[in-house]
Structure formats: structure tokens, C-alpha cells
Amino acid sequence: MMIPSQSISGDQFKSVMRRFAASVNVITSADGAVMNGMTATAVCSVSADPPSLLVIVNKSNRSHPVISRSGTFAVNVLSSDQEELAGHFAAKKPDPFADIDHRIGQTGCPLIRDADATLECAVVQETDFGTHTIFIGRIVTCAVASKSPLLYHEGRFCRLEDMALHYA
Ligand SMILES: Cc1cc2nc3c(=O)[nH]c(=O)nc-3n(C[C@H](O)[C@H](O)[C@H](O)COP(=O)(O)O)c2cc1C
Incomplete structure (x- = not known):
């Protein structure tokens, strides 16, 4: 089979x-x-053995x-009532944790209170691709609050609760 050599445009990719x-x-x-925090949707499970994500x-x-320097990061899965935090951590605030309720985890990373789940990771692999770096982390601790998650779709924040109404 011929592998097509063409690619799609950046706008097609985004849409x-x-x-x-x-x-x-x-x-x-x-x-x-x-201490820093950044909003991110590019987070994915890698394997259960060893427990890892990227x-x-x-x-x-x-x-x-x-x-990259510290070799650690934490993933805070936001709850459906934490949309304000998603905006806050996408806005490059000068002192991002000044007014944010948090505690310091085992890795030294800040963990956001009332997140749906938190996972602390040690970086085991760092791979550059174009403008981005893929960091694979071995998960060293995790905690689950079992709240409802905040979601992002079509450029908008949404919630499972809204969808239940939408599709009813
Ligand atoms: C919904 C949403 C998802 C995002 N996902 C990512 C992501 O997966 N990776 C990334 O590098 N930036 C992502 N961004 C952009 C960063 O949050 C943004 O550039 C942020 O200002 C980076 O903060 P920093 O420069 O303090 O690290 C996302 C932004 C939003 C609003």
C-alpha cells in the first residue's frame, strides 16, 4: 500500500x-x-505495569x-466546579499559587485541593517532537476524590451533568 506523502494544514488539524x-x-x-501550574488536556495513560502516564x-x-530540571510533575484532574482554575492556569499569572488552595506533595509539586484526582510522577523519559515535549512519568502517588470531572470539547468547558440534560 502507498503511504500518502501529503499532510493536513494546521487549521484542519485544529478543527x-x-x-x-x-x-x-x-x-x-x-x-x-x-512553583508553576499549566492547564492541559494532553494527558494520557501509558501503562499499569509500571504505572505511568504521559x-x-x-x-x-x-x-x-x-x-525538565526537577524531573517531577503532578497531574491534577479538575472537578466540574473548577472551571475558574482552568482559566487561571492557562493565563501565565506572575505568582500562580498565591491565592490557590493547595498542599505540597511527596515530589515537592503543589497539589490542588478538591481536585477530582491527583497523581505525582517522576519523569522517566523526555521526547521532543516539533514544538512540544512528551514527558513520560512513573506514577509515585495518587489520590481520588471521585467527584465529577471538568471536560473540554469544541473549544468550550462542559460537564457530564450538562450532557445528561442535553441528551435526555
Ligand atoms: C483547555 C486547555 C488545554 C490546554 N492543553 C495544553 C496541553 O495539553 N499542553 C500545553 O503545552 N499547553 C496546553 N494549554 C495551554 C497552556 O495551559 C498555556 O499555554 C499556559 O499558559 C502555560 O502556562 P505556563 O507558561 O505557566 O507553563 C491548554 C490550554 C487550555 C485552555
């Missing part, structure tokens, strides 16, 4: 990727006194050197 419904997470990181981070994000 098709908007069709992926995703949970909304904040990837947190810390290096010495510097996150994909733009190289121009402030979080990138913090994760």
Missing part, C-alpha cells in the same frame, strides 16, 4: 482536534522556590524547564 472530548487537568511542577508540554511554556 479536527476540537472533536476530541478531554478531561481538563492542571500539570503542576516545582523547582526550588519556583503529558505533552509546549517548549515555550514556563512549566517546561521546571519539569
